[in-house]
Amino acid sequence: MDYGVQEPARLGRTRLPDGRLLGWAEWGPADGTPVLVCPGAATSRWLGFGGGVVGSAGIRLISVDRPGLGASDPAPGRTLTSWATDIRHLIRERGLRTPSAVGFSQGAPFALALAANGLVNAVAVVSGSDELAHPRFAHSLSPQVRDLVDAVAADPGAAEVSFAEFGSTDALWDLIIMASPEADRAVYTDPVFQHAFRRAMDEAFSQGPAGYARDTVLAMGRWPFDPADIAVPVDLWYGQQDTSPVHSPDLGESLARVIPKATRHLLPAAAGALLWTHADAVLRSLPT
Template sequence: MVTRPSRQATMQLHDGRRLAWSEWGSVDGIPVLFCTGAGMSSWLGFGASALSNLGLRLIAIDRPGLGLSDPHPHKTLSSWADDMREFFAAQSLDNVLAVGFSQGAPFAFAASAQGGVKALAIVSGQDELTYPGLLSLLHPDVKGMIAAIQQDPVGFEQHFSQMATADGLWQLIIGMSAECDRILYESDTFSQSFRRALQEGFSQGAQGYARDLVNALGSWPMKLEEITIPVDIWYGGQDTSTVHSPDFGATLALRLPNVSRTFEPNEGGSILWTKSEQILSKLKSHLSHA
């Protein structure tokens, strides 16, 4: 289900910051940018057994301030998109596909909006929760966080970075997960990889995660209505996370011009791992239709 990275590497960005990433699959495969979940390093991948057959190369990035990537002093979704544009050019990556899981969804959308991505899959993704049609559907705790960020983003980030820990985030994820997801997440091999990714994600402290949270829960700078590449969105009906899409991507699908929504009523938020091959196969199929 999960395997350790086949390769890990770093590069220096033009401003001197280090950007780190992990890879699975063939070095000559079609690149798939993987935007990981909240607070994680790039250690936890998905679909490793399907990558070779599909001719894909999964590339998971340590977002700035997480894992081995240096922090960005003013990280935003737009600065992340700039980093990815530089990364694609430096690594000579063409026909890039992208996957955004959970909190990685807004980062995947941001990278796709700047033009370097050919097709995108959003899996158990966090929606743009400030969108007017979603506010009434949100859990009160999430509404409270969004209000606090809107009122004082700097203060929220400072407060959150002082209290958040890798173990605390693990407990939060397990606590808000459905039983079908907990069975997977708490299994020996998976939990070891998941918790390692969180420990590495917090290795520089909690500031990187706190900044991601502010960026993801605030208003997004890109207009989803203007993203014209194919977008596959995948949700499981058993997904009980309060920070994913509150209507399982139904409103999100209405905002995207070129979208396919798959709703699996018996799957949970872990659909990224239980349906890896189907997600990757469908994503790759958009290249042949381009």
């Protein structure tokens, strides 16, 4: 089956005001409607989606490596707010006007940070990680995830070191496969998809595990913005068969109540790989 993973049409790096370089990949027409992609944990700009959709939909899909991953230079101590500052410059330099954003899995808080900072006109959160450290999830996290959240709250620096010691392509791949239901394993172990996924992970770890570790600290901590203040439309896409313990514990139900213009799509027969199994619906929910 074709899950829409194709080679990027364009690759590049944009220099930020402090001299760092931010790596990106693009698919679709260069003059198309811009959509920024915030990839999932420990993956790079190389792993796209919707390869059979972006051309006909007129979408310019831009996946951006977060600092320290793939082709983006490190930024020790970075935050969700500093990420938004980096993207503000990228938008200006790349002539992206006011793009939309897609945040998959651990990329969700990064996409929502762009909305909270007024940089995008809409967001699609796909199988997204929620604000796991929020009190509304005090009693609904798995024991393993609760331990991670508590570790970040108690000592973020020590937690970051621990995440770095764990982080590698093989360790993350094994964790993903173990935590996924059969519907997702069928996607992830498809030979073409697996090659693309693991290549993106290899590139993400090409500078070492520090970028992944910093991402995980940010994902497991409190967000520096209130989702209730997000003023743009947010589509929340979840599959009812999703078993990942680090996605939203309630599959976006409470987040939909918090974000004023949220629309929740709960697909009964789907699991967590919605970015590739339902790319057309996700992309066509965004403004054109």
